[in-house]
Amino acid sequence: MQILKYVFQQHGDERGQLVALEEFKDIPFEIKRVYYMYDTGEGIHRGFHAHKTLKQILICIHGSCKVLLDNGEEKKIVSLEKPYEGLYIAHNMWREMYDFSPDAVLMVLASEYYDESDYIRDYEEFLNSIKEEK
Ligand code: T46
Numbered sequence: 001m002q003i004l005k006y007v008f009q010q011h012g013d014e015r016g017q018l019v020a021l022e023e024f025k026d027i028p029f030e031i032k033r034v035y036y037m038y039d040t041g042e043g044i045h046r047g048f049h050a051h052k053t054l055k056q057i058l059i060c061i062h063g064s065c066k067v068l069l070d071n072g073e074e075k076k077i078v079s080l081e082k083p084y085e086g087l088y089i090a091h092n093m094w095r096e097m098y099d100f101s102p103d104a105v106l107m108v109l110a111s112e113y114y115d116e117s118d119y120i121r122d123y124e125e126f127l128n129s130i131k132e133e134k
Contacts, residue, residue, distance in 0.1 A: 006026070037105070037106050040065075055088070057087065063105060064101045065079075067097050
């Protein structure tokens, strides 16, 4: 499984760092939605789903967390701990987010508006949808 992690350009000077993200330039899709999660309790796991079409980039802009990616055949764990790194997650990829540091802020840039019908929340259904895609 190929992991696609973007390293964004940092505009640093004596005042600190700044990262700018533009759709189709730094981000390979139109950004239709931004959401973020924080105050995630110790031991909490989130996610446990795949998406039918949604593409996203996950950026832990503060603190750290881990993301487990599962394409139905292989699983990989990716650590997010740099505010200038973004993890690309395409459709048909099961994800779980966990090991959030108490100060973690996980920001997500998404290619589509929120649509519950795009979620695959059942693991067996996810495996079937992968088989159908092949
Ligand atoms: C994903 C991972 C990385 C909305 O109303 N609008 C939104 O745009 C989102 C993302 C969520 N919500 C509501 C739906 C639920 O009542 O917020 C609540 C929590 O959402 P959910 O349980 O889906 O959160 P996670 O952390 O399990 O998953 C989220 C995204 O939903 C998902 O697309 O890939 O983060």
